[in-house]
Amino acid sequence: MSEEISLYGQDIKLNPAMQALTAANGEALIVDGIATALQDIKLRLFTPLGSLFYDKAFGSDVYLFIKDENTALNRQALAAEVQYRVELDPRVEPQSCRASVAKWNHNGVTIRFSFRLINTTHPFNMILTADADNSMVIKDVDSR
Numbered sequence: 001m002s003e004e005i006s007l008y009g010q011d012i013k014l015n016p017a018m019q020a021l022t023a024a025n026g027e028a029l030i031v032d033g034i035a036t037a038l039q040d041i042k043l044r045l046f047t048p049l050g051s052l053f054y055d056k057a058f059g060s061d062v063y064l065f066i067k068d069e070n071t072a073l074n075r076q077a078l079a080a081e082v083q084y085r086v087e088l089d090p091r092v093e094p095q096s097c098r099a100s101v102a103k104w105n106h107n108g109v110t111i112r113f114s115f116r117l118i119n120t121t122h123p124f125n126m127i128l129t130a131d132a133d134n135s136m137v138i139k140d141v142d143s144r
Contacts (some may be wrong), residue, residue: 004033004122007119009093017136018046037091037117038124043137044085045128046129060085062111066130070104082113082128091117108132 013021013029031039035135047059047085065078071119082099086092092115099113108131125141 002033008033008035008037008117009040011039012027014039014043016139020041034117034120037089038140041086041092041115043087044089045082045138046136062128062130063134066109066134069134074116075104077111078111082111086113086115086119093118093120096123102127105134120136 002078010032013031018112079099083097087095103110111128130136
């Protein structure tokens with residue numbers, strides 16, 4: 001097993017809608033290394049907090065902010081929620097996450113956030129977009 005896999009792990013590969021991907025023969029596709037950590041961070045933000053019966057502490061409260069009023073306090077709280085949830089991942093360098101609300105209106109919210117994984121020297125930059133219809137997309141700003 002490579003050092004990257006032992007440090008960041010392996011998991012079933014998910015599509016942008018967080019659904020498992022399968023090969024033509026029906027087997028699940030696998031993601032490993034840094035891509036696993038990035039996928040897990042996206043999954044935590046994508047999953048409503050408390051919605052997993054086997055892990056009530058997994059997920060985030062990002063969905064609760066989508067239809068809230070755009071105030072300075074709510075913007076700070078949403079950015080803090082993203083930072084807190086990202087830094088819960090043990091593969092994220094402590095206190096390396098920065099988040100800010102880029103856009104917030106009646107259609108939804110867009111948040112930019114960046115963080116560093118342990119044993120990496122560069123930040124990973126992502127954009128989370130959540131719409132008023134409760135759909136969420138999390139994209140890498142730059143693919144590595």
